[in-house]
Amino acid sequence: MLRFVVFRLARALITIVGCATLAFFVLRMAGDPIIALLPADAPPEVMERYRTLWGLDRPLYEQYVRYLISLAQGDFGQSLVDGRDALGVVLERAGATLILGGVVIALALLIGVPAGTFAALRRGTPADHATMTVAIFGYAMPNFFLGLLLILLFSMQLRLLPSSGYGSAAHLVMPALTLGTAMAAKLARFVRTSVLDVLGQPFVRAARGKRLPELAVILRHVFPNAAIPVITFLGFEIGLLIGGAVVTENVFGWPGIGNLLVLSVARRDLAVVQTIVMAIAATMVLANLVVDLAYGWIDPRVRLAGGPREG
Amino acid sequence: MKVEIEAPLDALRNPTRRLRTIPAVVLAAMILLGLVILLAACADVIAPYGFADQNLDARLQPPWFAGGSADYLLGTDTLGRDVLSRIFYGARTSILVALGATAFGFLLGTTLGFVAARFRGWIEEAVMMLVDIQAALPTLVLALAVLAFLGNSLPLLIILVGLDGWERYARLTRGMVLSAKESGYVMSMRIVGAPEWRIYLRHILPNIAGGLIVQATLNFPGTIILETALSFFGLGVQPPMTSLGQMLGNGRAYLINAWWIAIFSGVVIFLTTLSMCLIGDWLRDRLDPTLTR
Amino acid sequence: MLQSPLNRRPGGLPLLHAENLTRIYPPPRRGLLRRGVGVHAVAGVSFEIHAGEALGLVGESGSGKTTIGRMVSATLLPTSGTVSLDGATFTNPMPLRRRARVQAVFQDSLGALNPRIRIGRQIEEPMIIHGFDRDARAGRIASLMADVGLPHSILARFPGEVSGGQRQRVLIARALVLKPEVLVCDEPVSALDVSVQAQVINLLAELRSQHRLTILFISHDLRVVRHLCDRVAVLYCGRIVEIGPIASVIDTPSHPYTRALIDALPPDQPGQRRVPSGRSSDAGTDASTGAGCAFASRCLQVEKLCLESAPALRPLRPGHASACHFAGTL
Numbered sequence: 022m023l024r025f026v027v028f029r030l031a032r033a034l035i036t037i038v039g040c041a042t043l044a045f046f047v048l049r050m051a052g053d054p055i056i057a058l059l060p061a062d063a064p065p066e067v068m069e070r071y072r073t074l075w076g077l078d079r080p081l082y083e084q085y086v087r088y089l090i091s092l093a094q095g096d097f098g099q100s101l102v103d104g105r106d107a108l109g110v111v112l113e114r115a116g117a118t119l120i121l122g123g124v125v126i127a128l129a130l131l132i133g134v135p136a137g138t139f140a141a142l143r144r145g146t147p148a149d150h151a152t153m154t155v156a157i158f159g160y161a162m163p164n165f166f167l168g169l170l171l172i173l174l175f176s177m178q179l180r181l182l183p184s185s186g187y188g189s190a191a192h193l194v195m196p197a198l199t200l201g202t203a204m205a206a207k208l209a210r211f212v213r214t215s216v217l218d219v220l221g222q223p224f225v226r227a228a229r230g231k232r233l234p235e236l237a238v239i240l241r242h243v244f245p246n247a248a249i250p251v252i253t254f255l256g257f258e259i260g261l262l263i264g265g266a267v268v269t270e271n272v273f274g275w276p277g278i279g280n281l282l283v284l285s286v287a288r289r290d291l292a293v294v295q296t297i298v299m300a301i302a303a304t305m306v307l308a309n310l311v312v313d314l315a316y317g318w319i320d321p322r323v324r325l326a327g328g329p330r331e332g
Numbered sequence: 333m334k335v336e337i338e339a340p341l342d343a344l345r346n347p348t349r350r351l352r353t354i355p356a357v358v359l360a361a362m363i364l365l366g367l368v369i370l371l372a373a374c375a376d377v378i379a380p381y382g383f384a385d386q387n388l389d390a391r392l393q394p395p396w397f398a399g400g401s402a403d404y405l406l407g408t409d410t411l412g413r414d415v416l417s418r419i420f421y422g423a424r425t426s427i428l429v430a431l432g433a434t435a436f437g438f439l440l441g442t443t444l445g446f447v448a449a450r451f452r453g454w455i456e457e458a459v460m461m462l463v464d465i466q467a468a469l470p471t472l473v474l475a476l477a478v479l480a481f482l483g484n485s486l487p488l489l490i491i492l493v494g495l496d497g498w499e500r501y502a503r504l505t506r507g508m509v510l511s512a513k514e515s516g517y518v519m520s521m522r523i524v525g526a527p528e529w530r531i532y533l534r535h536i537l538p539n540i541a542g543g544l545i546v547q548a549t550l551n552f553p554g555t556i557i558l559e560t561a562l563s564f565f566g567l568g569v570q571p572p573m574t575s576l577g578q579m580l581g582n583g584r585a586y587l588i589n590a591w592w593i594a595i596f597s598g599v600v601i602f603l604t605t606l607s608m609c610l611i612g613d614w615l616r617d618r619l620d621p622t623l624t625r
Numbered sequence: 626m627l628q629s630p631l632n633r634r635p636g637g638l639p640l641l642h643a644e645n646l647t648r649i650y651p652p653p654r655r656g657l658l659r660r661g662v663g664v665h666a667v668a669g670v671s672f673e674i675h676a677g678e679a680l681g682l683v684g685e686s687g688s689g690k691t692t693i694g695r696m697v698s699a700t701l702l703p704t705s706g707t708v709s710l711d712g713a714t715f716t717n718p719m720p721l722r723r724r725a726r727v728q729a730v731f732q733d734s735l736g737a738l739n740p741r742i743r744i745g746r747q748i749e750e751p752m753i754i755h756g757f758d759r760d761a762r763a764g765r766i767a768s769l770m771a772d773v774g775l776p777h778s779i780l781a782r783f784p785g786e787v788s789g790g791q792r793q794r795v796l797i798a799r800a801l802v803l804k805p806e807v808l809v810c811d812e813p814v815s816a817l818d819v820s821v822q823a824q825v826i827n828l829l830a831e832l833r834s835q836h837r838l839t840i841l842f843i844s845h846d847l848r849v850v851r852h853l854c855d856r857v858a859v860l861y862c863g864r865i866v867e868i869g870p871i872a873s874v875i876d877t878p879s880h881p882y883t884r885a886l887i888d889a890l891p892p893d894q895p896g897q898r899r900v901p902s903g904r905s906s907d908a909g910t911d912a913s914t915g916a917g918c919a920f921a922s923r924c925l926q927v928e929k930l931c932l933e934s935a936p937a938l939r940p941l942r943p944g945h946a947s948a949c950h951f952a953g954t955l
Contacts, residue, residue, distance in 0.1 A: 032464070036461070036464045036468050039464070040469055043465060048481055161605040162605075163598070165560075166602060260470045264472035264561075267473060268561055282476060286480035298473060306468050519700050520737045523729050524728070524750070524754055526750070538741045
């Protein structure tokens, strides 16, 4: 088990360094941040001075090595806009995104798991078809469009909810719905498939043959086994959740990282954009690491085989 | 619910028969999608106005059923441009970008998947590391950053949108090629001395194509949404060209007094992705009965 | 050097010569660097087949039959040892011309055919690879279809659309299309119904004389081997335990394992019963296990000597050898 954890950690670290490398080179190739930041008529000497100040006059590989070293030391650079520590700027916004993400995941689990299980148990009935139809609508709905529809309905027509902002539960309702609908829908579809898979297994038929109450069969035999693919699925979904959060936060003016990303991109604030990319990559890698470890913990076969990919 | 015991065997025996019965919903989705594509393709012919034609005297006209005139069926935007015409042209752009992006991601992913499965060793490790990195960076985030700093161009947009999903094709291809490599038909070709290119292109590729096509269909809605999301932020397709996402993004500011600018394009996006989802699900269930039951 | 000159028959050099074949399957990787011990699927197997001869290879599942078949048909490289044809050792990659001289038919006829390519095209493809022109290909296919007894209409079908017996005939036709001298048949009939089995075996016997084939016939079924082969090698745990002319081996088996195999055959006459001569136990599949005879744990005649040293393959009579300490006294 220890070797498994170490192996996973090493891979996670390599992936994060890879992301940092990609972010660095792609954004550096994108153009000279000095030209973007200083007024166009700034005298060349001033430009040169800033270039030296920020180390932009060095060769690219040297900048890269310095960047990696400072990353390792926890220094993510300074915001080119106001000179503040980039990591601080990003962390300031992390709370709002985490609240939104947490509520969305909870919402998706609360709706998706029961709906999917229900549909699987009622397989082929109108109830199943109805649930899955709702799910496919929710899943095909682009979140930015759903957001606008919600604003149109709840803020403009019914005047029930604030269309943007942060601070109260009412502010949270529409962003959470916007982001959570697709996730709950996907989860419902996925849970249905997983539960159906498990229901077909011999051990479930054996448990039913023993005349165990249906609820006991589901809780004791079906859920633990269906949970394995569902956990993997959640790990993959974190990425879509983050992408969706960028859109949702901007539609509703939610002051999270996604909002900051679009703002910083517009301001060409290189260090902050890089830090956000890193923060997102780290979150994703961490989430997948947790999933992998949880997977190994739930399913001993994975642990023994040395990881799903080699199995 | 009828129990299908004979169906899989039958499907194996006759690959064409299983495609013959199409559920009504899927048929409707196909017709709808076909209609959107047809209207988009014929935009030049059927659009009553050009996508950039302004009529400053007829700004923010509502659609005909909400009190507007029959001159502008779905109303006009802030510059007096016809919403209906712009939807035709916008759909054309969105679909073309999504198709180009899908082709790019598909080619990149399957090629790297093949390479990984063929050569194994450190090449495979390197490819899988790239896959891990791509999977850790949501494409929307990457594309936002790159487009903002590199500036916009249509090819760049297509490449960035295409990056979304290449890692899924690569993973899928690698897995399928690895198992096909061990199959009897590949061994049979090795015994007769078939060259590698023939084994991979003529024998393995046709056998895994079905799974790849299903994956592409399932990916397509996400690709359309990604393009429209980028345009929504003003980082995708640039004016004077238009796309569905760009119209939606522009219309967002006028939601109170001119809802039609945003809503109609949103409806078209939604119907397109919904149709693709229905068709993709159905294809997956039909062509690949092992994936879901 | 030849390990056992005993199984050589008079009449010059053998056409196919397998010498000291060993195949170790690597263990699954655990962690980044550490590897466990490999599995010896085949350990030091040697045999020769003369032109026109049919050698049977029998043994239970896991005995290494298929591994030997794959090494002889040059689809798997031996860990050590060599296979040579007319004195020329197999290499990887192999020149096309030499590759064509050894062809194979495998058990899983559905798996051995590409499900998405029409049968005709699959029979034709080896000839395309080997540069036959169009007319030669058409002529060869027509004559082979007649030889294996298949209607021409089957060429336009997909492998999933024909019966198992027909598919096996297709595989035989494809294996013969390059005019090979050696045909490796790995359990070619065991997936078929008994009535169809007989047809295919008879077909192979016919084709053998018609095309002057040298055959390595792999099977778990001694009856089928008896019907088709001149000589037989009995394989246990990756080693040959007995080899000799088919009649000699079946009439006077000199290894307890061969005895057990023969006793397990259904009696020729109904009502006749035989005393079982083997103990049931799990067969090992790893040929590398320690000292002593690999068969000792299942042998009824096991002695102290059997647990201490492994018997080598020793000649009993010309052309018949056995790897049992007590071969002469059984």
